[in-house]
Structure formats: structure tokens, C-alpha cells
Amino acid sequence: MYPDLDGKVAIVTGAGRHGGLGAAIARKLAEDGVRLVLHDLGETKGAMAPEHGVGAASELEQVAEELRTLHPGIVTHTADMRVESEVEGLVARAVAEFGRLDILVNNAGVGYLFGPFVEQTQEKWDTVLDVNLRGAFFAMKYAIRQMQAQDEQPGWGRGRIVSIGSRGSKSGSALTSSYIASKHGLVGLTRSVAIEMGPSQINVNMVCPNHVTTGLGSWQNEYMAQMRGQSVEEYLEAMRGRIPLGRVGTPEDTANACAFLCSGQARYITGEAMNVSGGEEMH
Numbered sequence: 001m002y003p004d005l006d007g008k009v010a011i012v013t014g015a016g017r018h019g020g021l022g023a024a025i026a027r028k029l030a031e032d033g034v035r036l037v038l039h040d041l042g043e044t045k046g047a048m049a050p051e052h053g054v055g056a057a058s059e060l061e062q063v064a065e066e067l068r069t070l071h072p073g074i075v076t077h078t079a080d081m082r083v084e085s086e087v088e089g090l091v092a093r094a095v096a097e098f099g100r101l102d103i104l105v106n107n108a109g110v111g112y113l114f115g116p117f118v119e120q121t122q123e124k125w126d127t128v129l130d131v132n133l134r135g136a137f138f139a140m141k142y143a144i145r146q147m148q149a150q151d152e153q154p155g156w157g158r159g160r161i162v163s164i165g166s167r168g169s170k171s172g173s174a175l176t177s178s179y180i181a182s183k184h185g186l187v188g189l190t191r192s193v194a195i196e197m198g199p200s201q202i203n204v205n206m207v208c209p210n211h212v213t214t215g216l217g218s219w220q221n222e223y224m225a226q227m228r229g230q231s232v233e234e235y236l237e238a239m240r241g242r243i244p245l246g247r248v249g250t251p252e253d254t255a256n257a258c259a260f261l262c263s264g265q266a267r268y269i270t271g272e273a274m275n276v277s278g279g280e281e282m283h
């Protein structure tokens with residue numbers, strides 16, 4: 001519990017899927033009294049945003065309804081992270097509803113559209129980079145403009161940005177070149193913006209989870225196991241064998257790290273890409 005989070009206002013992007021990291025992050029923040037704009041894409045959009053990859057508006061509403069049992073200050077908003085005006089509208093919604101914005105969690109991401117490097121198409125490459133990296137840039141830009149216009153809060157600062165990277169922010173892996181490039185790119189974006197925003201007392205960090213069996217994670221397991229000629233259980237067993245703590249991550253592991261980075265206790269941490277990987281990634 002972080003008492004200094006009570007009453008703060010946050011946007012969590014890509015938070016509309018049951019069992020997803022975004023929903024868990026939103027729950028953790030809501031438990032500490034954070035007022036929330038829960039965001040997601042809200043609808044499928046052809047092969048680049050298929051059913052197994054995106055959250056429907058109805059599911060987003062259900063997630064919000066569940067979180068309203070913690071407190072009533074939770075609204076939903078759909079926007080395509082690839083479209084700058086829609087992301088600007090997302091930040092404007094937070095301000096319209098709650099009068100301010102303290103925290104942005106950039107969680108929306110495309111972790112599908114995988115495949116052999118030489119078979120990658122421009123359309124797939126652009127979609128992954130546009131959501132995971134350009135979308136985070138848009139959201140940071142409008143969120144930070146708002147945060148800079150607000151007063152500094154003693155002991156806490158003027159704002160917090162937390163972007164969800166991945167173990168793929170630090171190491172490469174086969175069949176996922178665009179995803180890995182986008183998540184490495186987020187590290188550079190985070191470090192640069194952290195330096196620029198230091199004088200504004202806005203902390204800019206990342207959480208880098210390893211595998212979590214969310215809806216997206218399940219799809220990844222099936223895809224990777226199939227490409228390796230393994231069963232899903234064999235694939236997961238090999239993965240657990242590489243993780244010093246002996247298990248894959250949970251959404252709550254990531255949510256706990258996010259809440260810490262949003263709290264006053266992380267006041268002196270900025271520009272970090274924090275591994276939450278049971279020791280699988282160490283740099």
C-alpha cells in the first residue's frame with residue numbers, strides 16, 4: 001500500500017482485457033485510491049488488430065465495473081495508440097473527468113505479428129512499431145505537457161511515466177524482431193525523456209517483465225511452441241528452467257513494480273528499465 005497514491009489520477013493504456021497486465025496494474029493502483037482512465041483499442045481492426053490481440057469495448061467496460069467495487073472514480077476511453085489525435089483525446093479525457101493527470105502507464109502493446117525475419121512485411125513492422133513505440137511517444141508527449149502545467153507535489157514530484165517494456169527490451173530473440181526493436185526503442189525513449197524531464201520533477205521509468213501467461217502470452221506460447229516443434233508444456237518447462245526463481249511472471253508481479261515506481265518511495269528513481277523477470281534478465 002502506498003498512501004501517497006490516494007486521489008492521484010492515472011491513465012493505464014491497454015487495460016481492457018481480463019488477465020492482462022494493464023488490468024492488474026489498474027487494480028493495484030485502484031486499491032491505493034488512484035482515480036483511473038482505463039483505456040483500450042475497443043475493437044478489432046483487420047489482420048493488424050485481430051481478436052486474439054486486442055481488447056473489445058465490452059470487456060473494457062467489464063474490467064472497469066469490477067474495479068469500481070474498489071472506488072467509483074474509474075472511467076473508460078477507447079483510442080487507437082497509432083493515431084496522435086486520439087491519444088491527445090485520451091489525455092484530454094483524463095483532465096476533463098478529473099481535472100489533472102499525475103500518472104501515465106504505457107501498457108498497450110502488440111506482442112503478436114511474429115514470424116521469420118525475412119518474411120516480415122512493412123505493414124506488420126509498422127504496426128508493431130506504431131503501437132509499441134510511437135504510441136508511447138504520443139502518450140508521453142501529451143501527458144507530460146499536462147503534468148508540466150501542474151504544481152509540484154511535495155515529496156512526490158510533478159508526474160510519473162511508467163512504460164511496460166519486456167525482457168525483449170534488453171535481449172534479442174528469434175521470430176520477434178519488430179517487437180524486440182520496439183521494446184529496445186522504449187528504453188532509449190525512456191532514458192532520453194527522463195533526462196529532459198528531470199528539471200520538471202517528472203520521473204520516467206519502465207518495468208520489463210519476462211513471460212506472463214496473459215491472453216497475449218497464451219497466444220505467444222502456442223505460436224512459439226509450434227514453431228519449435230514442441231508442445232506448449234515442453235516450451236514452458238524449458239522457459240521455467242532458464243528462470244532462477246523457477247516460474248514465469250504474473251500480472252501482479254508487474255503491477256507491484258508499477259505501483260512502487262508511481263509512489264513517493266521511488267522519488268529518486270528515473271530513467272530506469274526495471275527487470276521483473278525472476279532473475280532471467282539481469283542487466
Ligand SMILES: NC(=O)c1ccc[n+]([C@@H]2O[C@H](COP(=O)([O-])OP(=O)(O)OC[C@H]3O[C@@H](n4cnc5c(N)ncnc54)[C@H](O)[C@@H]3O)[C@@H](O)[C@H]2O)c1
Pocket residue numbers: 013014015016017019020021022040041042049053054055056079080081082107108109110111131164165166167208209210211212213214215216217
Ligand atoms: N504477456 C507477456 O508475456 C508480456 C511480457 C513482457 C511484456 N509484455 C507487455 O505488456 C503489455 C501488456 O501485454 P499483455 O500480455 O497484458 O497483453 P494484452 O493483450 O492483454 O494487452 C495489450 C493491450 O494493448 C492493446 N492494443 C493493441 N493495439 C492497440 C492499439 N492500436 N491501440 C490501443 N491499444 C492497443 C490491446 O487491445 C490490449 O488490450 C504489452 O506492452 C506487452 O508487450 C507482455
